[in-house]
Amino acid sequence: METFRPLLPVGYAAGADAYREAVASLSASDLSTHYTAGLGWFRGEFVPQLKQTLRDLTGGAWDLSDFDAFAAGSDVDFMSHLIEAVAAREEVCLYPGDWFGFLVGSTHQERIRWTADSRGKLACLCVPSVRNGHVTSEMLGFLEDAGACLLNLNLFPTLEASERRAVAESLAPVLPKSVLSISFSRGFGLTASQLGVALVPRNHPYRARYAQQWEWFTYFFNGLAARAFLSLDLDRVARVDAGRREWVRDWLKSRSLPVVETGSYYVKAFRPEGELPDALRPLSRDGLVRLCFKPPQV
Numbered sequence: 062m063e064t065f066r067p068l069l070p071v072g073y074a075a076g077a078d079a080y081r082e083a084v085a086s087l088s089a090s091d092l093s094t095h096y097t098a099g100l101g102w103f104r105g106e107f108v109p110q111l112k113q114t115l116r117d118l119t120g121g122a123w124d125l126s127d128f129d130a131f132a133a134g135s136d137v138d139f140m141s142h143l144i145e146a147v148a149a150r151e152e153v154c155l156y157p158g159d160w161f162g163f164l165v166g167s168t169h170q171e172r173i174r175w176t177a178d179s180r181g182k183l184a185c186l187c188v189p190s191v192r193n194g195h196v197t198s199e200m201l202g203f204l205e206d207a208g209a210c211l212l213n214l215n216l217f218p219t220l221e222a223s224e225r226r227a228v229a230e231s232l233a234p235v236l237p238k239s240v241l242s243i244s245f246s247r248g249f250g251l252t253a254s255q256l257g258v259a260l261v262p263r264n265h266p267y268r269a270r271y272a273q274q275w276e277w278f279t280y281f282f283n284g285l286a287a288r289a290f291l292s293l294d295l296d297r298v299a300r301v302d303a304g305r306r307e308w309v310r311d312w313l314k315s316r317s318l319p320v321v322e323t324g325s326y327y328v329k330a331f332r333p334e335g336e337l338p339d340a341l342r343p344l345s346r347d348g349l350v351r352l353c354f355k356p357p358q359v
Contacts (some may be wrong), residue, residue, distance in 0.1 A: 074297075076298075082292040087288075099284055111290070112125045112260070119226060119230075120226030122229035128241070129263055131259050131276070131278060133259075135255035135257040137162060138257050140163065140166070143240060143259075143267070145166060145168065145169065148172045153167075154174055154178070155174065155175050155176075157176065157177060158192035159192045160191045160213065184204055184207030187216075188213065189228070189325045191215065192330065193330030194216075194325035194330060201231055201235075204235045205234070205235060207235075209266070210235050211239070215247050215248060216244075216248055216325045216327055218298070219325055221306070224323055238262075240259050240267060251290060251293070305354075308354075328354075330350065332348060333350055
């Protein structure tokens with residue numbers, strides 16, 4: 062439908078300003094104490110503010126006070142480590158059609174399956190799903206049946222506030238068995254320096270099994286990205302998201318396509334009725350036509 066361009070799910074002007082503020086705040090002492098005082102800053106200042114931001118984004122539906130935070134070079138690094146470690150012992154389940162990146166970082170791909178039958182296994186899902194921009198009842202059942210969940214909060218901040226809260230409330234029952242991986246690049250637009258943070262319930266069996274490795278990863282958290290996140294004007298980012306939702310709505314209406322008000326404006330999937338026009342056939346998979354929108358950058 063469109064020629065390839067870099068992915069533009071959020072407005073980056075606010076992110077660029079946040080990076081500039083983060084760089085200006087750095088001192089030589091910050092660099093020399095990154096692995097000592099900096100780690101204290103990560104846990105004592107950054108993590109509480111991250112939890113509060115997520116609480117605000119969920120409309121108060123999530124209380125993450127009993128979750129511990131670990132960091133890695135990016136959310137992809139952290140998720141790849143967890144999936145690789147679990148797949149070395151047992152099967153891992155990916156929701157059909159969701160994010161392919163869950164699979165590619167593992168050397169045990171024979172034990173990673175695209176299946177909605179997650180009973181007793183680790184179930185992986187992006188929120189909202191990159192399959193169709195939504196979290197559906199089928200996806201919730203996939204998570205409820207699982208022994209543990211890996212939730213990648215990807216474009217979650219780009220949902221409208223009321224839908225974000227509804228999604229958060231529907232996910233609340235699976236939080237005690239979930240590892241929450243925060244995407245700072247797609248949800249918040251901080252792509253110039255990556256940061257991966259996972260929030261894990263203190264009594265989660267994965268925490269007991271992998272804490273030593275995760276503690277080591279955390280030493281190398283990206284201080285620049287963490288500082289930029291704390292400087293990011295989220296209201297300014299939200300205004301861009303609102304404008305982009307309107308742009309996608311107008312795009313769909315002008316082409317006589319169904320206007321889907323819910324879900325991520327960035328991903329929209331449709332279940333067609335009847336024969337598809339030739340122009341749409343390359344976009345069809347598993348009975349869905351999936352569109353990835355790239356509104357003009359503002």
